[in-house]
Amino acid sequence: MKVGVPKEIKNHEYRVGMIPASVHELCGHGHEVYVQEGAGAAIGFSDEDYRQAGARLVAGAEEVFEQAELIVKVKELQAGERAMLRPEHTLFTYLHLAPDQAQTDDLVQSGATCIAYETVTDHAGRLPLLAPMSEVAGRMSIQAGAHCLEKYLGGRGVLLGGVPGVSPARVTIIGGGVVGQNAAAMAVGLGAQVTVVDRNMEVLRHLDHRFGNQISTLFSTAHTLDQAVIESDLVIGSVLIPGASAPKLITRDMVRRMPEGSVIVDVAIDQGGCAETSKPTTHDNPTYIVDGVVHYCVANMPGAVARTSTLALNNVTLPFIAALANKGPGQALRDDPHLLAGLNVMAGKVTYREVAEATGYTYTNPETLLGT
Ligand SMILES: NC(=O)C1=CN([C@@H]2O[C@H](COP(=O)(O)OP(=O)(O)OC[C@H]3O[C@@H](n4cnc5c(N)ncnc54)[C@H](O)[C@@H]3O)[C@@H](O)[C@H]2O)C=CC1
Ligand SMILES: CC(=O)C(=O)O
Ligand SMILES: [Mg+2]
Numbered sequence: 443m444k445v446g447v448p449k450e451i452k453n454h455e456y457r458v459g460m461i462p463a464s465v466h467e468l469c470g471h472g473h474e475v476y477v478q479e480g481a482g483a484a485i486g487f488s489d490e491d492y493r494q495a496g497a498r499l500v501a502g503a504e505e506v507f508e509q510a511e512l513i514v515k516v517k518e519l520q521a522g523e524r525a526m527l528r529p530e531h532t533l534f535t536y537l538h539l540a541p542d543q544a545q546t547d548d549l550v551q552s553g554a555t556c557i558a559y560e561t562v563t564d565h566a567g568r569l570p571l572l573a574p575m576s577e578v579a580g581r582m583s584i585q586a587g588a589h590c591l592e593k594y595l596g597g598r599g600v601l602l603g604g605v606p607g608v609s610p611a612r613v614t615i616i617g618g619g620v621v622g623q624n625a626a627a628m629a630v631g632l633g634a635q636v637t638v639v640d641r642n643m644e645v646l647r648h649l650d651h652r653f654g655n656q657i658s659t660l661f662s663t664a665h666t667l668d669q670a671v672i673e674s675d676l677v678i679g680s681v682l683i684p685g686a687s688a689p690k691l692i693t694r695d696m697v698r699r700m701p702e703g704s705v706i707v708d709v710a711i712d713q714g715g716c717a718e719t720s721k722p723t724t725h726d727n728p729t730y731i732v733d734g735v736v737h738y739c740v741a742n743m744p745g746a747v748a749r750t751s752t753l754a755l756n757n758v759t760l761p762f763i764a765a766l767a768n769k770g771p772g773q774a775l776r777d778d779p780h781l782l783a784g785l786n787v788m789a790g791k792v793t794y795r796e797v798a799e800a801t802g803y804t805y806t807n808p809e810t811l812l813g814t
Pocket of ligand 1: 560572573575576579616617618619620621622639640641642645662680681682683688689691708709710711712713740741742743744
């Protein structure tokens with residue numbers, strides 16, 4: 443199969459869909475891999491590294507899309523990239539379609555087969571292709587939040603861990619999944635006073651077991667959320683309902699009642715964000731202030747630590763890329779219900795229920811399209 447790796451073009455996005463070692467693996471199975479010149483240069487993977495791995499280097503994204511049947515990326519296609527997508531293409535990347543009507547419309551119109559990393563599952567119902575980036579973003583969220591609490595960025599001027607004689611900052615983490623647990627570990631490490639809110643008792647039990655009395659856990663209700671949020675210096679938004687738009691758990695009224703200079707890091711912004719006041723920002727301009735509350739809402743946080751993130755992502759995507767290339771997308775999807783869970787759009791139909799509900803399309807069972 444012909445596999446294509448375009449250079450990422452989102453703001454300060456330096457990750458790359460395939461590293462040379464992944465390319466080498468696919469070429470070893472007889473596939474042709476077309477890599478856009480400079481695709482990995484920013485994180486130390488030169489064009490020569492790719493050539494030695496067996497890739498064919500091409501000058502522009504147009505040529506990658508022209509040559510390839512399977513397109514492997516990191517972030518969702520930007521408008522200019524979407525114009526190059528054809529029915530013969532299979533796209534394998536993060537999509538986050540529920541809050542993105544324009545992208546959904548374009549993918550549906552393209553006729554392409556679009557598989558979202560973030561909804562591929564594993565045997566335990568987890569999200570193995572989202573997990574490594576959630577580990578990264580969870581860890582980064584506390585760094586970002588600590589930075590935003592500094593006075594010159596509009597923050598309260600509070601040090602997360604406090605100092606002897608002065609209380610530490612209060613950190614509330616909404617959603618105790620992969621992002622939430624990694625955020626908790628960092629916040630505990632820095633000496634903050636940490637509360638994690640989740641609606642899944644198993645998650646809360648696991649957190650209690652892991653962190654003991656270093657954190658407090660709270661069952662998520664409108665009341666507990668309200669209390670925790672308005673008393674916090676730093677709130678991390680890390681909820682997820684797979685494929686769906688994030689629930690707006692932090693209302694405008696709660697933001698109004700938060701202390702001046704407190705901070706919301708809404709990691710869930712890639713699914714639309716869990717605060718009513720959240721809107722996506724970029725690494726260039728990561729924060730804005732509403733009612734005195736600093737909002738950090740960067741939708742591609744792991745792009746800032748692109749080398750670590752790319753390696754972690756390739757570790758988990760490579761087996762699926764190999765299956766798609768070796769068997770062809772149809773057979774690979776028929777053979778593996780976990781990969782099939784990643785299928786969001788195919789042949790002009792939306793094949794993921796939560797995405798269809800959020801974007802106004804009729805849901806089509808992917809099995810009817812695949813003839814399984
Ligand atoms: N901005 C960025 O750069 C990145 C964003 N993310 C996003 O972070 C979000 C979280 O991802 P993960 O931690 O991997 O998901 P996860 O599935 O591991 O955890 C989500 C948690 O939210 C909880 N939850 C759902 N509804 C809730 C409610 N009403 N109240 C309290 N808790 C609730 C679930 O029980 C679950 O424990 C996702 O939207 C993901 O796409 C992930 C990586 C990078
Ligand atoms: C998951 C995601 O949105 C990212 O890694 O950028
Ligand atoms: Mg206020």
